[in-house]
Amino acid sequence: MNEGQLDFLELRGITKRFGDFTALADVNLSISEGEFFTLVGPSGSGKTTLIRILVGMDSPTGGEISLNGNVINDVPANRRPTCMVFQNLALFPHKTVGQNVEFAMKIAGVAPATRRERANELLELLRLPADFYSKRINQCSGGERQRIALARALAFDPEILFFDEPLSALDYRLRKTLEKELKDIHRETGKTFVYITHSLEEAMVMSDRIGILNHGHLIQIGSPDDIYNRPCNKFVAQFMGEVNTLEVVRAAEGRVRHVDSDASFEIISDVNDFESGFLIIRPEVMKIGRAAAELPNQIQGVLFNDYALGSRVQYQVRSEDGESHWLVERLQDDPFAASPGQSVTIGWRPEDSILVTS
Amino acid sequence: MKSQRQRRIAHALIVVWTGAVLVFLYMPMLSVVLASFTKQRYFRFPVKAWDTRWYEKAFESLSVRDLFWTSFSVALLVTLISVVLAFFGALAFARYDWKGRKLYQRLILLPIFFPQAVLGLALLLWFSSLGITTSWQTAVFAHMIWILPIVTLIMSIQVYSFDPVWEEAAYDLGASRLQVLREITLPILAPGIISGAIFAFLLSWGNFPLSLFTTGADQTIPEWLYAKMVSGYTPMVPTLGSLTMGGAAGFLLVAFVVMIVIRRVKQGKSNQLR
Numbered sequence: 001m002n003e004g005q006l007d008f009l010e011l012r013g014i015t016k017r018f019g020d021f022t023a024l025a026d027v028n029l030s031i032s033e034g035e036f037f038t039l040v041g042p043s044g045s046g047k048t049t050l051i052r053i054l055v056g057m058d059s060p061t062g063g064e065i066s067l068n069g070n071v072i073n074d075v076p077a078n079r080r081p082t083c084m085v086f087q088n089l090a091l092f093p094h095k096t097v098g099q100n101v102e103f104a105m106k107i108a109g110v111a112p113a114t115r116r117e118r119a120n121e122l123l124e125l126l127r128l129p130a131d132f133y134s135k136r137i138n139q140c141s142g143g144e145r146q147r148i149a150l151a152r153a154l155a156f157d158p159e160i161l162f163f164d165e166p167l168s169a170l171d172y173r174l175r176k177t178l179e180k181e182l183k184d185i186h187r188e189t190g191k192t193f194v195y196i197t198h199s200l201e202e203a204m205v206m207s208d209r210i211g212i213l214n215h216g217h218l219i220q221i222g223s224p225d226d227i228y229n230r231p232c233n234k235f236v237a238q239f240m241g242e243v244n245t246l247e248v249v250r251a252a253e254g255r256v257r258h259v260d261s262d263a264s265f266e267i268i269s270d271v272n273d274f275e276s277g278f279l280i281i282r283p284e285v286m287k288i289g290r291a292a293a294e295l296p297n298q299i300q301g302v303l304f305n306d307y308a309l310g311s312r313v314q315y316q317v318r319s320e321d322g323e324s325h326w327l328v329e330r331l332q333d334d335p336f337a338a339s340p341g342q343s344v345t346i347g348w349r350p351e352d353s354i355l356v357t358s
Numbered sequence: 359m360k361s362q363r364q365r366r367i368a369h370a371l372i373v374v375w376t377g378a379v380l381v382f383l384y385m386p387m388l389s390v391v392l393a394s395f396t397k398q399r400y401f402r403f404p405v406k407a408w409d410t411r412w413y414e415k416a417f418e419s420l421s422v423r424d425l426f427w428t429s430f431s432v433a434l435l436v437t438l439i440s441v442v443l444a445f446f447g448a449l450a451f452a453r454y455d456w457k458g459r460k461l462y463q464r465l466i467l468l469p470i471f472f473p474q475a476v477l478g479l480a481l482l483l484w485f486s487s488l489g490i491t492t493s494w495q496t497a498v499f500a501h502m503i504w505i506l507p508i509v510t511l512i513m514s515i516q517v518y519s520f521d522p523v524w525e526e527a528a529y530d531l532g533a534s535r536l537q538v539l540r541e542i543t544l545p546i547l548a549p550g551i552i553s554g555a556i557f558a559f560l561l562s563w564g565n566f567p568l569s570l571f572t573t574g575a576d577q578t579i580p581e582w583l584y585a586k587m588v589s590g591y592t593p594m595v596p597t598l599g600s601l602t603m604g605g606a607a608g609f610l611l612v613a614f615v616v617m618i619v620i621r622r623v624k625q626g627k628s629n630q631l632r
Contacts, residue, residue, distance in 0.1 A: 077530045
């Protein structure tokens with residue numbers, strides 16, 4: 001994972017402005033060789049702009065990009081030892097699968113027989129049958145096209161492979177399969193992968209490290225575990241999916257008071273220097289019914305509804321005054337029985353909540 | 359629910375109708391061909407005596423050769439110039455979003471709707487006021503004004519379905535601008551370029567009103583046909599008319615064969631390494 005050079009790709013103060021609009025503000029980042037790094041951000045966060053700058057399709061207004069110690073700001077895309085898998089894949093419609101895969105080698109002047117051999121190796125690596133070589137692109141399914149696009153990029157033998165949300169157009173199940181496959185390909189090839197996506201969930205599955213981008217600022221960089229368990233602010237915490245967010249103020253050492261309900265809760269947190277903040281409690285750490293009875297942080301509420309999520313069941317619990325909603329999840333095999341309208345106790349352990357100050 | 363019989367009747371009617379339309383469209387042309395092979399001076403149906411001497415005369419005649427070369431030179435030049443200009447014109451029309459594009463899209467198509475006779479007259483007046491002597495070269499210019507918009511439109515249809523990200527991908531994979539053009543842009547747009555060229559050639563080859571006003575002392579085949587119809591008709595008129603049609607048909611056939619050969623060669627290339 002991190003055995004390679006630590007500052008293989010380095011971004012120093014990358015800024016991009018379009019007129020008055022700042023798309024990227026002072027982005028600093030270093031990516032190590034062989035790493036799977038994912039940039040995550042909502043649409044409009046600047047992630048597409050950033051990746052276009054990194055592949056050389058666009059140039060930054062300010063800042064410096066260096067690859068392997070050499071500044072590459074002014075190197076055009078066709079001279080950079082990097083390449084990208086495009087969002088819509090951009091497979092050449094007039095060429096066969098084989099010709100698509102061989103394109104970079106043809107441009108580089110590799111002999112046809114060698115090209116052919118390498119293309120077949122790549123098709124095999126990507127688990128595509130050999131007869132795909134002479135197929136036309138429009139005869140291939142969505143998942144097959146993903147693999148062809150990846151094979152075409154790998155045939156270029158790039159030092160860094162960029163991905164611009166190539167999986168976003170696929171249905172959920174195929175996406176889940178390909179996410180894992182991509183991580184396996186990363187393991188098998190040992191290449192440096194830089195991936196962008198709007199889905200933190202997708203990033204979690206694949207990445208060694210994740211960078212969160214919002215409004216052109218890189219707000220947190222860390223391992224999936226860091227991002228999930230130690231989000232730097234409310235935005236990052238909520239980005240992963242549904243969470244319970246409580247606006248709180250400091251009440252005493254190890255205690256906060258919920259602004260809306262005046263209830264106070266016990267916390268365990270490294271953050272001590274704060275006056276107000278948000279308490280984040282993920283639905284899956286919440287307990288319901290008897291499991292919540294012994295916990296120091298408890299709330300009485302009314303079960304409003306339940307949702308089956310496959311391996312888990314999610315409950316929506318409303319406070320008695322109906323002002324606040326809570327999401328609680330439990331595993332299928334935890335014993336619990338209640339029907340909507342019943343009063344229930346929910347709660348969580350102090351160490352399971354996350355305090356963020358902004 | 360339609361019965362089997364009703365469906366059969368409907369089918370028969372469709373066949374009859376299609377046949378009638380085809381006869382209506384092609385009968386006049388066929389009668390020109392028949393007229394060129396008759397022995398009599400004027401065409402009568404059915405043809406009683408056949409003769410090919412007007413074809414022999416046509417092939418021997420130097421003036422026919424001149425007519426052919428004039429028509430051919432005009433059509434060829436119009437094709438070459440308009441394909442190049444229309445290629446860039448189509449990129450501006452369908453690919454790039456620029457200020458004034460909407461206006462350009464309307465203006466460029468306008469000449470198609472001008473009455474050609476009026477356009478020809480206007481050009482003649484314009485040429486003479488500029489002191490330009492009209493000849494087959496000025497006719498090339500005149501044809502272009504009417505044909506270029508059509509070719510631009512035909513190519514634009516192809517350009518609309520072209521995704522610029524293909525070029526970016528090729529560039530990203532190491533291709534130079536020139537290689538991108540040769541490997542990606544031109545091959546993908548080739549069908550549009552070829553059909554544009556075919557249209558340009560045939561529209562120029564058969565054009566009469568613009569040529570009439572702008573060729574000056576030179577004469578194209580359609581002009582000669584018209585002049586001979588007005589005075590001095592001989593079976594040479596339908597003969598040359600048939601030859602013109604034959605030329606156009608031959609051109610289409612060649613274009614068709616070229617397309618098939620290109621496709622074969624492409625497939626052969628991807629198969630030979632199997």
